[in-house]
Amino acid sequence: MKKKIILLTSFLSLATGAIVAQQDKLLTHFIYDKMSINPGETGLDDGICATTIYRNQWDKVNGAPNSAVLNVEANAKRFGGFGLSFFHDAIGFNRQNNVLLNYAYPLTVGNAGILGIGVGVGIVNFGMSPVWVPPTTLVDPTLPASFSATNLDLNFGLYWKGKSDYYVGLSSTHLNESLLKQTVGTIDQTYQTARHYYIMGGKKFLDVAGGDIDAQILMRTDLVKFSADINVRYMWRDIAYGGLTYRTIDAVGLMIGGKPFQGIDMTVGYSYDVTTNKLASVSRGSHEILLKYCYYIPLPPITRSNHPRWL
Numbered sequence: 001m002k003k004k005i006i007l008l009t010s011f012l013s014l015a016t017g018a019i020v021a022q023q024d025k026l027l028t029h030f031i032y033d034k035m036s037i038n039p040g041e042t043g044l045d046d047g048i049c050a051t052t053i054y055r056n057q058w059d060k061v062n063g064a065p066n067s068a069v070l071n072v073e074a075n076a077k078r079f080g081g082f083g084l085s086f087f088h089d090a091i092g093f094n095r096q097n098n099v100l101l102n103y104a105y106p107l108t109v110g111n112a113g114i115l116g117i118g119v120g121v122g123i124v125n126f127g128m129s130p131v132w133v134p135p136t137t138l139v140d141p142t143l144p145a146s147f148s149a150t151n152l153d154l155n156f157g158l159y160w161k162g163k164s165d166y167y168v169g170l171s172s173t174h175l176n177e178s179l180l181k182q183t184v185g186t187i188d189q190t191y192q193t194a195r196h197y198y199i200m201g202g203k204k205f206l207d208v209a210g211g212d213i214d215a216q217i218l219m220r221t222d223l224v225k226f227s228a229d230i231n232v233r234y235m236w237r238d239i240a241y242g243g244l245t246y247r248t249i250d251a252v253g254l255m256i257g258g259k260p261f262q263g264i265d266m267t268v269g270y271s272y273d274v275t276t277n278k279l280a281s282v283s284r285g286s287h288e289i290l291l292k293y294c295y296y297i298p299l300p301p302i303t304r305s306n307h308p309r310w311l
Helices: 002-015
Strands: 048-056 066-075 081-091 094-109 113-128 147-162 166-173 179-184 187-192 196-208 211-221 226-236 240-247 251-258 266-275 286-295
Touching: 081 113, 094 147, 113 179, 147 179, 147 187, 226 251, 240 266, 251 286
Parallel strands: none
Antiparallel strands: 048 066, 048 286, 066 081, 081 094, 094 113, 113 147, 147 166, 166 196, 179 187, 196 211, 211 226, 226 240, 240 251, 251 266, 266 286
């Protein structure tokens, strides 16, 4: 019975004909997903990087969220940072897809650091395909049928990258709170995105017990609910890491990962969250897998001329 909590909640919202927007995704490895929630971070680091994260939340709970993220970003030096972000979320009968083009303009402030001013422009698609239990011969007009709709999606962010291994970010997603609507029969199906606000920050402490300590925090709210993630990682020689995460009123997580190939900037990570909310009795926790790869364009070779006029 408890395993049907998520689906029963979906039934109640669907029966009204209007769907309330769910909260944005929750990721334990949010430190590798800054761009999708703060476009000001786009391309501030060197190289061309691709990151993908898959999360299976509340394992064994029917209708629980399953999320996938793909971010690709590049540092174009004086032209700024460019990126593409894709996010897919499945919860109950609902499916949501976001595709955003991101751009950040880097503003150097003396020797203190760089301020990234970023914007994300794209689309949000929401759809559902409910499967109602028998008897199916009865027609209930209050139970909506399948529908799908697409609309504009906008993000904005400011991201400060300090010279002394720290950062601070302030951003908002779904700025325009898009209304997605489709008429199915005589029923108007609607879904509206909720504007979210984020504050993030982090600091790296170098040369601690033979490695580095990386501390991060992410706070989020849609002005209805608030949650925060705090994680601390020990990073050994930029080869492997292990850490703990605490998410308010939800979970405690363990993170492990590293760079398995020498000479290749590839990071592989895994996290397991122990559920601490009311679903703890039925959930087997949450699993998350991370893969990140960065490529750095080599500098052009320096050419020398042996012509007598250039000696």
